[in-house]
Amino acid sequence: MSLLHLAIIAPFLLAVFVPILYKHMKKVHTGWFVLPLPILLFAYFVSFISTTSNKQTVTESFSWISALGIDFTAKVDGLGLLFTLLITGIGALVVLYSIYYLSKDTEKLNTFYVYLLLFMGAMLGVVLSDNLIVLYLFWELTSFSSFLLIGYWYDREKSRYGAQKSMIITVFGGLAMLGGIILLYIMTGTFSITEIIAQSDVILSHPLFVPALLCFLLGAFTKSAQFPFHIWLPDAMEAPTPVSAYLHSATMVKAGIYLVARMSPVFAEHSLWLWLIAGFGLVTLFWGSFSAVKQTDLKSILAFSTVSQLGLIMSLLGIGAAALHFDNIDPALFTVATTAAVFHLINHATFKGSLFMVVGIVDHETGTRDIRKLGGLMNLMPITFTIAIIGAFSMAGLPPFNGFLSKEMFFTGMLSILNMDFNWGILFPVGAWIASVFTFIYSMIIVFKTFTGKYQPEKLEKKPHEAPIGMLISPIILASLVIIFGFFPNILSNSVLEPALQTIMPGFAFDVHIGFWHGFNAELLMTIGVVVVGILLYLTLSKWRSVYGIFPEKLALNRFYDNGLDWMQKGSHSLTNSYMSGSIRNYLAYMFSFIIILLTATLFGKDAFAVNTENVADIGPHEVILASMIAIASVAIMFTKTRITSIILTGTIGYLVSLFFVIFRAPDLALTQLVIETISVSLFLLCFYHLPKKLTDDPVSFKVRNAIIAVGVGAVVTLIALSAHSNKLFDSISQYYIENTYSEAAGGNMVNVILVDFRGFDTMFEITVLGIAALGIYGLIKLRKTGGKKL
Amino acid sequence: MKTNDLILQTATKLILFLIVLFSIYIFFAGHYTPGGGFVGGLLTSGAILLLLLAFDLKMVQNILPFNYLYMVALGLLFAIGTGAGALLFNTPFLTHAFGDIHLPVLGELHLHTATLFDLGVYLVVVGVTMTIIQTIGGDE
Numbered sequence: 062m063s064l065l066h067l068a069i070i071a072p073f074l075l076a077v078f079v080p081i082l083y084k085h086m087k088k089v090h091t092g093w094f095v096l097p098l099p100i101l102l103f104a105y106f107v108s109f110i111s112t113t114s115n116k117q118t119v120t121e122s123f124s125w126i127s128a129l130g131i132d133f134t135a136k137v138d139g140l141g142l143l144f145t146l147l148i149t150g151i152g153a154l155v156v157l158y159s160i161y162y163l164s165k166d167t168e169k170l171n172t173f174y175v176y177l178l179l180f181m182g183a184m185l186g187v188v189l190s191d192n193l194i195v196l197y198l199f200w201e202l203t204s205f206s207s208f209l210l211i212g213y214w215y216d217r218e219k220s221r222y223g224a225q226k227s228m229i230i231t232v233f234g235g236l237a238m239l240g241g242i243i244l245l246y247i248m249t250g251t252f253s254i255t256e257i258i259a260q261s262d263v264i265l266s267h268p269l270f271v272p273a274l275l276c277f278l279l280g281a282f283t284k285s286a287q288f289p290f291h292i293w294l295p296d297a298m299e300a301p302t303p304v305s306a307y308l309h310s311a312t313m314v315k316a317g318i319y320l321v322a323r324m325s326p327v328f329a330e331h332s333l334w335l336w337l338i339a340g341f342g343l344v345t346l347f348w349g350s351f352s353a354v355k356q357t358d359l360k361s362i363l364a365f366s367t368v369s370q371l372g373l374i375m376s377l378l379g380i381g382a383a384a385l386h387f388d389n390i391d392p393a394l395f396t397v398a399t400t401a402a403v404f405h406l407i408n409h410a411t412f413k414g415s416l417f418m419v420v421g422i423v424d425h426e427t428g429t430r431d432i433r434k435l436g437g438l439m440n441l442m443p444i445t446f447t448i449a450i451i452g453a454f455s456m457a458g459l460p461p462f463n464g465f466l467s468k469e470m471f472f473t474g475m476l477s478i479l480n481m482d483f484n485w486g487i488l489f490p491v492g493a494w495i496a497s498v499f500t501f502i503y504s505m506i507i508v509f510k511t512f513t514g515k516y517q518p519e520k521l522e523k524k525p526h527e528a529p530i531g532m533l534i535s536p537i538i539l540a541s542l543v544i545i546f547g548f549f550p551n552i553l554s555n556s557v558l559e560p561a562l563q564t565i566m567p568g569f570a571f572d573v574h575i576g577f578w579h580g581f582n583a584e585l586l587m588t589i590g591v592v593v594v595g596i597l598l599y600l601t602l603s604k605w606r607s608v609y610g611i612f613p614e615k616l617a618l619n620r621f622y623d624n625g626l627d628w629m630q631k632g633s634h635s636l637t638n639s640y641m642s643g644s645i646r647n648y649l650a651y652m653f654s655f656i657i658i659l660l661t662a663t664l665f666g667k668d669a670f671a672v673n674t675e676n677v678a679d680i681g682p683h684e685v686i687l688a689s690m691i692a693i694a695s696v697a698i699m700f701t702k703t704r705i706t707s708i709i710l711t712g713t714i715g716y717l718v719s720l721f722f723v724i725f726r727a728p729d730l731a732l733t734q735l736v737i738e739t740i741s742v743s744l745f746l747l748c749f750y751h752l753p754k755k756l757t758d759d760p761v762s763f764k765v766r767n768a769i770i771a772v773g774v775g776a777v778v779t780l781i782a783l784s785a786h787s788n789k790l791f792d793s794i795s796q797y798y799i800e801n802t803y804s805e806a807a808g809g810n811m812v813n814v815i816l817v818d819f820r821g822f823d824t825m826f827e828i829t830v831l832g833i834a835a836l837g838i839y840g841l842i843k844l845r846k847t848g849g850k851k852l
Numbered sequence: 853m854k855t856n857d858l859i860l861q862t863a864t865k866l867i868l869f870l871i872v873l874f875s876i877y878i879f880f881a882g883h884y885t886p887g888g889g890f891v892g893g894l895l896t897s898g899a900i901l902l903l904l905l906a907f908d909l910k911m912v913q914n915i916l917p918f919n920y921l922y923m924v925a926l927g928l929l930f931a932i933g934t935g936a937g938a939l940l941f942n943t944p945f946l947t948h949a950f951g952d953i954h955l956p957v958l959g960e961l962h963l964h965t966a967t968l969f970d971l972g973v974y975l976v977v978v979g980v981t982m983t984i985i986q987t988i989g990g991d992e
Contacts, residue, residue, distance in 0.1 A: 728886035732878075736894040740981060743901050747989040807950045807964060809884030816888060817966040817973070821946045824969075825931050828976040832924040835980040839921065842987045 063121035065135045068105055069189055071098060072182030076175045083171035091170040092160035095178065099153035102185075106137075106145045113139045113560040120191065120255075130252050136191040139560025140322055143403070144188035144315070146557070147410050151311040152181050154535035158418055159303035161532035162425060173213060173301070180206035184312055188319055193242040193252045200238065200280075203313050204231040210308060211300040223296035226622065230293045234283025238320070241276030244269045245327075258326045258567075265330055274328050277320065278337055285317025285371045288345040292618050295364040302421030305360065310367045310417055311410040318371065318406065321378050322565045329382035329566075339478075342376025343492050345369065350499035354602075355609045359420045359430040359511065362503050363413065366456065369500065370409050373493075377402035377474050380489075383481065384569060390480055392569060396562070398474030400573055403561050405467035407553065408455065408546060412464055415539035416452040416507065419445055422532055423511060428522025432506065437516025442527050444537070446512045451540040455547070457504035457595070458497060458588060463546035465588070466575050468497065472584040494587055501595030502602070550575035650770055657773040664780060673787030684724065691717045704752060712742040729812040857906065864906040871899035879974055880967070889970035893977025900982060909990050920982040927975030934969040 075098050083091045112119060118138040125133045137145075156177070163170060183206055186199030204227070212224030246252055248267045249260045257264070264270055281287075286294040297309050308314070321338060328334045349369025356362045381399030384392035422445050423438065424430045439446045451462065458468030475493040478486040518524070527533075546553065554573040562571045579585070598605070640651070664670050694713045701707045715738035722731035798811050798819070808814035816824050875895030882888030904912050935946040950964040 729888070729891070732886055733891050733894065736891060736898055739898055740894060740901060743898075743905065744985060744988065746905075747985060751988075806948065806966070807962070808966070810882055810886060810888070812886075813882040813888040813970075814966070816890070817969045818948055821935065821948075821966075821969060824973060825935060825946070828931060828973055829928060831976055831980045832928055835924055835983040836921065838984050839987050 063123070063135075064105075065119065065121045065137065065189070066123050066133065068102055069135060069182060069185045071102065072178040072185070076178040076182070079174045079178065080171045083174075087165075090160050090165040091174050092156055092163075095174045096153065096156045096160070098178075099149045099156060099181065103146065103149035103153055106142060106149060109137050109142050110556050113137065113142050114556050116560065116563060125195075130246075130250075131194045132192055133195050134191040134253065135189045136255070137189060138564045139557070139562070140319070140564035141188045143407070143557050143561045144312075144319055145185060147315075147407070148181060148184050148188070148312050151307060151410055151414055154414070154538060155303045155307040155311075158306070158421070158532060158535040159301070161529055162303055162421055163301060173210075176206050176209040176213070177304070177307075180210065180308060180313070184316070187316055191254050193245065193254060193257075196254075197235070197239050197242055200284075200316065201232065201235050203308075203316060204228060204235055204284075207231070207297070207308050207313055210304045211297050213301055213304070214299070217299065219296070220299040223293070223299040227293040227297050229626075230283050230290055234280045234290070237276045237283075238280025241273045241280065244273035244276065248273070254323065261327050261330070264327060270328075270331065271333065274331065274334060277324055277328070278334075281317035281320040282341060283317070284320070285314050285375060286345075286368050287317070287341050287372060287375060288348050288368075289618050291345060291349065291368040292622055294368055295361055298358075298360040298364045302360070302417060302424065305363075306414050306417035306421070310363070310413045314367065314371055315374075315406060315410075318374050318378065318402075321375065322403075322561075325378070325382060325385075325565050326567055329385045332386055335379050335382045335386055337379070338382065339376045339379030339489070342372045342374070342379055343489060343496075345372025346376060347372075347492050347496045347499075350496045350503065353503040354499055354506065355606075356503075357432050359423065359432060359435075359507060360417075362432075362507055363417055363420060366500070366503060367413060369496065370405075370413065370456075373471060373496075374402045374405055374409070376489075376493075377405070377471060378565075380474050380478060381566070383477075384566065387481065394477045394480055395474075396566065396569055396571065397470060398477060399562055399565055400558065400571070401467055401470035401474050403558055403565070404470060404550070404553070404575065407557070408463040408467045408543070411539050411542045411546065412452040412455040412462070415448055415536040415543065416456065418532075418536035418539070419449045419452065420507075422528040422536070425532070426523065426528055427525045429520070432510040434517060434520040435511045436514035437512070438525060439512040441516075441525050442512070444527060444533055446508075448533075448536045448540045449508050449512060451543050452536075453504040453508045455543045457501045458591065460577065461547050462543050463550065464543070466547065466550050466577070469579070469584045469588065470575070472587050476583060490587075494591065497587075497591045498595050498598065501591050502599045505595070505599045506602075646767075650767065653770045653774050657770070657777050660777045660781060664777070664784065669788060670780060670784050671787040672783050677786075684721075687717055687720055687724070704749070708742060708745045708749075711745075712738055715741070729810070860906045864902055868899050868903055871895060871902070875899065879970065882970065883964060883966065889973030890977055893974040894981065896974075896978050897981035897985075900978075901985060904985065904989065909986070913986075918982075920979045920986065923975050923979030924983065925979075927972045927977075927979055929972070930975060931969050931972030934965055934972065937965070 075095065079091060079095065082094045086094075109119065116139075118136055120134060120136045123133040123135075125131055156174075159173070159177075163173060180203060183199045183202035187196055187203060190196040190199060208224045208228040211227055212220050214220045215224075242252070245257055245264070248264050248269055249257050251257060251260075264273075283290045294309060294314065298305055300309065325334075346369050349365045349367075349372055353362050353365035353369060356365060377398045381395055381402060383390075384395035384399070387395075420430060422442070423435065426442065427435065427438070429435065455462035455464030458464050472490070472493065475490040478489045551574060554575065558573050559571045562569075562573070691714055694710050694717065698707045698710045701710065715734065719731045719734035719738065722728075722734055798815060802808055802811045802814050806814045806818040808818070872895075875892045875898075878887035878895060879889055879892030880887075882892065900912065900916065903915070934948075938945055938947040938949075941947075941949075946969075948965045948969070950962070950966070953961045953963055955961055
């Protein structure tokens, strides 16, 4: 295990100690123990920049399930490094912020930081794994930790609803992705991304190419909240604000983008990849920004804004793929789109992170996030206001912030579609422009509705004042980055952007230079248009707001989700109720009928039935006597009138069977059977107390049904026993055990050596099952009274 | 379920120890002759069960104040721990080791890690059986 693996696993290791630290160091906020880790990891990963900027990669392998091609291979390349820096860098800032955001006296900090660390480790695993199965494992772990974090305040109904929604949608996509991974494995015979990329020619011509592509896109679209799967993200805002800033804007939701970027070398040659990603991205971009303007909750605005920005990055990645698809057009026209995507990814993390933290501060200090109640906070919270201005203006695409640069590049990328021979291409720049207008409007709403206008202290729960300095540090750092990247974007070009781009599109030359001034070109005119129209629309917002009333609620995607969930719950409930009668006798009837059907079908379907009387030993008189005694006892049970008699008769059958084992010289079996029989009869006697005194007199039809099933089971088992003896397809394994029991396992009793040594794994799981059964019985009986709730 | 059966109670006091001793013998003998952790565990449970039938549940709980669910957990730990121990010696999970040791009083001993694994089975079986019996029997 290398240092790189240790870095990925470190958050999990620390998570083990967090509850202990929380319990024994109550006086110190648990966040202080967590904070050093992301800082250390950030420093560690920064040291890789010199390697990746020289177009080198670092690969460390750790053998895990090598037999199935699953090894924990960690690979640091440009793309992975960019994400690790985001995860650890924003992670450190978020942990610092959370120390002031979450009170150590009232919140369950142990669970919070365990979940957060779980997420951090999982996310690092996603972006550094070269093995797709390992990636998938970490991928689901991010969904899972996100579920836990959204439901952190689990006593709120909305938190539980949001957590469940995000889980259902992202895990659905995750499973689709697993399907895609398996399809890729079928095509290439490997799970390693590096090796799969090397075989991209084989994959491209394979009939399974399109299904695999669709599966991967489902995974990416659900994770990155692309239309129509975006509905989980606004509900995920029930999580504490540091979580929203970290998972649901800066890192986890970008895992889908990461996946698209990572798999680009495999899929991007196909036009379907291009159009699906660009198309869905554009629709998401538009729908997100359009819906954001409607919201009145600051976090909801930011949620829809995140949806929209993710769509923006996604559509840029789609257009960038055109460089691979069109051979006759200069690829540089399209690669600028990919550059814009990666650059905007970083910018989005900075400005959206700072805005989330600002909203958190506003919420923390005033007790509300409703823009109808807020207003006039500018004088009370000057620093927060400044940060909000920087973040929101960057998001709106105004100079001199980094958002302006990536927005210009975004327009360039969108305009490049016009170079393709495609009639509807004009839709892309037009859609992008309209979406940018809405982006401008909601950015203004965030700043001006909160910080200017009329101050309404009577509507606020608390008396607002500036946040403590600790809470301001993180957003200040992010806001400074917004300005620094705005003025000096090229500090990122060589160090981070180019290596990442090289990974997404190997084989293309990237020479990234980002500048402010390109003359009066179409992009600048578009930006000016956005600002002018945006200001006009913002000022007249109250006049056209009614547009949002046009769409009927019935068609809303959320309604569709809720109804679907409701329908599934009701459907499965009625289906289950139709056969779960609560009577164990019925369940046994189901099981035995199923056994009869399954075994008969297999026996005759496989043509396995045969009777062969060769090599059969003579039947002695004592065997006949034993067998007839068993038969008599079995028949007698049916005619007993009292329960005690039937229990004793059942015991008799068991003891007679153990005598058979004695005759056939199986002392271990005989011994076990004897003891088991003794104990189960005694257990019956213990239960006796709870059972009704008299055996019930059942209707005849019930008895006939049971008789048919009983005879059926008996007949099937007999037929199988006969066939099993008559078909000897393989040599018996007993010879192996006879030869090896003493030499390999140094034991004399073959049965026991098989149990503890040769088949030790089986035994281990069997006793585990036994333990679970005991827990189940214990739970069923003990918890029945205290709970008092009908399940 | 209060019983007052003098003959059964007197006999139990004697027979109990015989069964327990026999179960311990069966447990150790399992490696060479019929027996093993599973039967041994069942026999021990049988002994406790006899005690339970002769006296009442409360008294047995006072005599043997175990939480049998912990016994199940302990047994599983033994079994999985024996298996995982092999990993420390760079051998696959559940590889057993054995060897002969000469001790001053006991003489030549043949030791085998499978016994530890079997002890896990024994504990789980006793724990499971007694958990089931106690919960069902103790349910009023």
